[in-house]
Amino acid sequence: MTNNLKQFAEFIRSYATGGSILVICIIVALLIANTSLNLPFNNLLLTHVGPYPTIEWINDGLMAIFFLLVGLEIKDEALNGELSNLRSATLPVFAAVGGMLIPALLYYIVNYNTSTAQGWGIPMATDIAFVVAIINVIKTKVPLSLQVFIKALAIVDDLGAILVIALFYSAGINLTYLVLAAGTFGLQLLFNRLNIRHIWVYLVTGAFLWYFIHHTGIHATVAGVLTAMAIPYKTTDNYSPLKKLIHLLENPVNFLIIPVFALANGNINIAEGLKGGNAINPLSAGILLGLIVGKPIGITLFSWLAVKLRLSQLAHNVKWIQVWGIGQLAGIGFTMSIFITLLSFDNAFIQNQAKFTILVASSLAAFTGYILLKMVKAKAKVTP
Secondary structure, three states: OHHHHHHHHHHHHHHHHHHHHHHHHHHHHHHHHOOOOHHHHHHHHHOEEOOEEHHHHHHHHHHHHHHHHHHHHHHHHHHHOOOOOHHHHHHHHHHHHHHHHHHHHHHHHHHOOOOOHHHHHHHHOOOHHHHHHHHHHOHHHOOHHHHHHHHHHHHHHHHHHHHHHHHHOOOOOOHHHHHHHHHHHHHHHHHHHOOOOOHHHHHHHHHHHHHHHHOOOOOOOHHHHHHHHHOOOOOOOOOOHHHHHHHHHHHHHHHHHHHHHHHHHOOOOHHHHOOOOHHHOHHHHHHHHHHHHHHHHHHHHHHHHHHHOOOOOOOOOOOHHHHHHHHHHOOOOHHHHHHHHHHHOOOHHHHHHHHHHHHHHHHHHHHHHHHHHHHHHHHHHHOO
16 A cells, blocks of 8 residues: 555656646747747758658657557556556546546537537547646645546546547558558567566567558557557566556656647647637637536536446545546646647648647636635635
């Protein structure tokens, strides 16, 4: 138990610091996008490095490493963490499902029969780095059980985002490369079965898997998740390649990869974003409703149903208003929402409009969630 709490504390510190760096990168990206630096910066992103432009290396290459870490964390939690026990896992799972379905439904209703309807996956996502950064600021006012709840919820949310990307945001399938990818993944599973412990073996084959999947039409980031699933949790001498790789990747991902992604994709032109009555068009209205309203409703409603149906239970020191506050914070969809935006739309103007709305919605979600959680604890202190 002590070891699990230590791991959780390290998780919080890593993501909280990464969230602070992420904020700085977003501010820099916004400054670039709204000054004369915008054109040279975009030219830099379109500059080819080998066969692909820089922006593609960032969105398909670096983000595959991000999803490798996410996959490793999901596997770790499923085997020896918050998701390993059915009773403890059910509440955040139900909450995450509600937090994905309701926002997607609200977006789709608002955008039904429009050219932006395919963006329904945008408000499903939660940016764990931002959420944990805010939780870290008010951690003395939030019960540990609630902190664990949001961590588990975010992990399930990430898994849902991965499935959505793989199933709904991929191009037509190239069968030849699909067979090569399947064979490579099968080889990785064989390595696992043979108890091969060398991490580099999985990373080298993972690079080939990335290349093959990149050419299948399925988004290349899926390669990171598949590789994570193949890496052994423990070997015969109790050494864990999986935990070792998590430790190696946490800092590069949180302090470099996610900030670089935000810097490259957070270049939101505010003037362009405000064009055409941004707040009232279906695209923006769907994102705002999904992230600000849909997230807290979905998370709270599905959690309440799970408890009422006795499929799960709420920790004794957690109030329902705090669950709503966590749901509000989960409306911070920045990194993942922008990523799904890029997969949903090719039009640069629509992308910018969506990214601008994501920025506004995420800021509002962060502010309201922070204030609510802080006020609930303050009120509890003065209540007899």
